[in-house]
Amino acid sequence: METDRFVSDISLPGMLHAVVLRSAVAKGRLVSVEAAGLPAGCVLIAAKDIPGTNALVDSSLPILASDELSYIGEPVALLVGPDLDVLERSLPLCGISVLEERPVFSCGAAEERIESPPSPVAARREFRTGDPDAAFGGAETVLHGEYSTGIQEHWYGEPCGALARQEAEPEDSPEGGREPLVVSTATQWPAHVAGSVAGMLDLPPDAVRVRPTALDAHLDGKLLYPSLLACHAALGAAITGKPVRLVPSRREDFAFSPKRFGSRIGISCALDAGGRLLGLNVRARLNVGAHGIGAEELLDQLCLGSIGAYACKNVRFSGTAFRTNLPPQGAFAGFGLAQGLFAMERHISLLTDRLSLDPLQWRKENAAKPGMLSLGLPTGTVICPQALADTAARSGDFHRKRAAYELLRLKRREGTAPEEGEFRGLPRGIGLAVGFQGNRPLHPKVPGGGYSVRLVIEKDGILRIWTGMPGIRRELLADIACEVLGMESAQVHVDGPPAEGEAPPEPGSLSSGPRTMSAGVSVVARLVEEACLAIREQRFRNPLPIGVERSSSPTIRDEWDRFFRLSGESCDSGGFTDAGSAAAVVEVEMDAVRHLPRIRGVWLAVDGGRIYREKEARGNLTAGVLHALAWAAGERVGYVLGRIPSGDFHDFGLRGAADMPPVTIEFVGDPAEGPKGIGDLPYACVPAAFLQAVSQACDRHFENIPLRPEDIWYAEVNRRKEATE
Numbered sequence: 187m188e189t190d191r192f193v194s195d196i197s198l199p200g201m202l203h204a205v206v207l208r209s210a211v212a213k214g215r216l217v218s219v220e221a222a223g224l225p226a227g228c229v230l231i232a233a234k235d236i237p238g239t240n241a242l243v244d245s246s247l248p249i250l251a252s253d254e255l256s257y258i259g260e261p262v263a264l265l266v267g268p269d270l271d272v273l274e275r276s277l278p279l280c281g282i283s284v285l286e287e288r289p290v291f292s293c294g295a296a297e298e299r300i301e302s303p304p305s306p307v308a309a310r311r312e313f314r315t316g317d318p319d320a321a322f323g324g325a326e327t328v329l330h331g332e333y334s335t336g337i338q339e340h341w342y343g344e345p346c347g348a349l350a351r352q353e354a355e356p357e358d359s360p361e362g363g364r365e366p367l368v369v370s371t372a373t374q375w376p377a378h379v380a381g382s383v384a385g386m387l388d389l390p391p392d393a394v395r396v397r398p399t400a401l402d403a404h405l406d407g408k409l410l411y412p413s414l415l416a417c418h419a420a421l422g423a424a425i426t427g428k429p430v431r432l433v434p435s436r437r438e439d440f441a442f443s444p445k446r447f448g449s450r451i452g453i454s455c456a457l458d459a460g461g462r463l464l465g466l467n468v469r470a471r472l473n474v475g476a477h478g479i480g481a482e483e484l485l486d487q488l489c490l491g492s493i494g495a496y497a498c499k500n501v502r503f504s505g506t507a508f509r510t511n512l513p514p515q516g517a518f519a520g521f522g523l524a525q526g527l528f529a530m531e532r533h534i535s536l537l538t539d540r541l542s543l544d545p546l547q548w549r550k551e552n553a554a555k556p557g558m559l560s561l562g563l564p565t566g567t568v569i570c571p572q573a574l575a576d577t578a579a580r581s582g583d584f585h586r587k588r589a590a591y592e593l594l595r596l597k598r599r600e601g602t603a604p605e606e607g608e609f610r611g612l613p614r615g616i617g618l619a620v621g622f623q624g625n626r627p628l629h630p631k632v633p634g635g636g637y638s639v640r641l642v643i644e645k646d647g648i649l650r651i652w653t654g655m656p657g658i659r660r661e662l663l664a665d666i667a668c669e670v671l672g673m674e675s676a677q678v679h680v681d682g683p684p685a686e687g688e689a690p691p692e693p694g695s696l697s698s699g700p701r702t703m704s705a706g707v708s709v710v711a712r713l714v715e716e717a718c719l720a721i722r723e724q725r726f727r728n729p730l731p732i733g734v735e736r737s738s739s740p741t742i743r744d745e746w747d748r749f750f751r752l753s754g755e756s757c758d759s760g761g762f763t764d765a766g767s768a769a770a771v772v773e774v775e776m777d778a779v780r781h782l783p784r785i786r787g788v789w790l791a792v793d794g795g796r797i798y799r800e801k802e803a804r805g806n807l808t809a810g811v812l813h814a815l816a817w818a819a820g821e822r823v824g825y826v827l828g829r830i831p832s833g834d835f836h837d838f839g840l841r842g843a844a845d846m847p848p849v850t851i852e853f854v855g856d857p858a859e860g861p862k863g864i865g866d867l868p869y870a871c872v873p874a875a876f877l878q879a880v881s882q883a884c885d886r887h888f889e890n891i892p893l894r895p896e897d898i899w900y901a902e903v904n905r906r907k908e909a910t911e
Contacts (some may be wrong), residue, residue, distance in 0.1 A: 193347040194433045203273055203431055205274055208261060210258065212511040212827070213255060225272055227267050237388045243413075249261070255284060257828065266422040291511055322454070326459040330454040331452070331532065333452075337515070339440065347419075348415040352366070367394050380395070405519045409517060411443055418432050445515055446517075448472075451526065466560075474509065477509065497555065497560065531874035531875075563759070567762075581789040591615055595883075617877065618875055623870055624703055625764060625862070628746075638735060662711060766794050768868075771789040781898040790850070790871075792852070792854065796858070800853070810867070813868070885905055
């Protein structure tokens with residue numbers, strides 16, 4: 187089960203350390219790996235030493251490069267020994283011989299090579315509904331916009347690391363004294379770690395056990411990457427026969443861990459004379475880095491976001507996820523949905539500004555029917571109902587402020603803005619955006635993609651709960667059990683997940699789906715509630731102990747399969763059966779000297795269904811607002827020729843509590859609907875609302891994030907130039 191310890195806090199007798207020898211080139215052919223004069227006790231481990239599959243489960247990502255080099259920092263070999271300082275000093279003694287090739291870093295460069303094998307396309311999605319050509323041909327107005335999003339760093343409490351060791355079983359255990367390989371790592375997906383390690387070492391699945399360590403605030407940065415480091419530590423332990431710990435430095439983790447992938451999305455909309463949406467044409471390009479891990483999931487999530495929750499019968503979507511020679515890029519909170527929603531919400535702000543329409547009223551009039559997304563996809567829940575947008579607007583005083591700031595914007599154009607009084611000539615702006623999120627991936631392709639719980643009420647009246655998910659709040663599950671069964675908290679023991687591959691005390695097994703998209707609350711907590719209700723029905727009829735298992739099953743709908751079915755594999759639309767939704771209002775005031783927006787307030791209206799622990803929900807949403815604003819304007823991180831410049835590492839810093847703007851959260855929705863996902867909602871709507879607020883304040887339509895001070899400065903220079911012409 188997950189502990190409160192980090193990997194770096196765990197130390198075992200005889201433990202060895204491991205460091206990674208990495209590629210210094212972005213693309214090339216690996217000729218040889220050599221080491222001369224290594225200190226005594228140091229062992230060099232290369233791909234040839236891997237006894238099983240040299241790749242993570244359901245992935246082409248190699249554990250150690252054996253032939254092709256695909257990005258700067260790719261692991262080529264491991265150096266294992268008893269002294270970490272000696273290992274780090276010994277890395278220069280290891281040499282890598284490479285035949286360097288021309289790399290590709292951008293989607294544009296990848297597109298130029300699309301006809302040259304091997305194809306840079308990691309995933310592609312093309313479809314159309316209705317007659318987009320006719321819609322655009324008969325439109326009164328056609329508007330086009332290009333929107334881009336940058337990468338984002340996770341910056342969790344501890345760099346991703348892992349510790350692996352053989353652990354003897356008691357002689358009287360059912361395992362018969364076998365020594366399983368135990369891996370400790372901070373992972374959101376124990377099954378993926380176990381499957382990858384077992385496949386690499388050519389072991390049966392039950393020979394590997396995963397004990398998750400403290401996850402901390404991971405922002406979905408610990409889904410797949412911990413599996414790679416776990417394989418490194420496990421390979422070292424298997425070869426040396428001793429415990430091996432691998433914890434990269436903070437700089438190393440910053441440089442080579444997956445980031446939020448970058449995107450560029452072009453949207454054209456066809457409108458009738460009243461501004462109603464007739465047709466959409468969306469073209470999306472994603473840079474998913476080397477090997478294209480999870481490209482189908484990221485692309486399909488982005489597709490859902492870029493089309494939005496608006497009624498449109500005529501849609502054309504063309505999306506491509508490109509492999510490049512950047513380090514593998516990841517999902518981050520919001521997966522690709524946040525990038526798509528940012529583009530769509532910015533485009534709506536563009537069209538309502540150009541046509542002088544009320545942005546709130548337009549969204550309400552063009553919203554899809556309750557329980558539907560734009561493509562006619564059923565969700566089973568209402569996305570952005572009228573009350574949600576109205577609540578955020580009322581809470582943030584959106585209509586009055588927007589009208590006042592529009593008047594100020596016109597006066598600044600005319601040169602008649604007030605120099606004294608409340609506004610003192612300082613530009614202000616306010617923006618509104620809406621968004622939604624699902625509760626689990628569309629394509630859970632690997633074993634352990636589902637979720638299960640097991641509850642047993644013992645003869646002594648103690649209720650024990652096991653889940654297959656690391657890091658879920660035990661207090662949450664205990665509260666549910668106490669409420670349904672009328673028990674005291676002391677009678678409820680939440681033992682957390684058994685180690686992956688280790689059966690719970692009672693018959694049955696628990697799958698370990700990824701802890702992401704608020705699945706802990708919206709999926710696992712609901713399963714616990716269902717199991718408690720089943721126990722309540724049997725409690726005074728059947729003798730104790732009583733055991734109950736509940737599992738989630740994929741939800742297959744033809745409407746979703748039509749667009750998102752992978753070859754031979756249906757799409758699980760169950761994540762959007764109980765989708766959460768939100769509307770955000772953001773208000774800013776510009777610092778005319780530093781060209782920085784000061785956020786005056788953020789107002790969120792959230793439909794989360796039943797909220798189990800409101801204080802924690804508010805805290806998570808508030809933290810999400812801070813991280814979403816950092817993505818929109820605060821983080822200056824980017825790749826230059828395949829690597830992140832060292833200056834970005836030194837200058838990087840997360841916003842702290844002192845930077846937190848006033849955040850007001852109102853929950854809107856029917857608690858009887860059950861819990862919905864809400865943890866990713868700030869990423870889905872806050873960045874677009876923020877950029878619209880800055881756009882109004884600066885009298886310039888901004889399209890890209892992160893928004894930098896120099897972007898605002900250039901916009902002001904151009905505005906003044908245009909005013910004098």
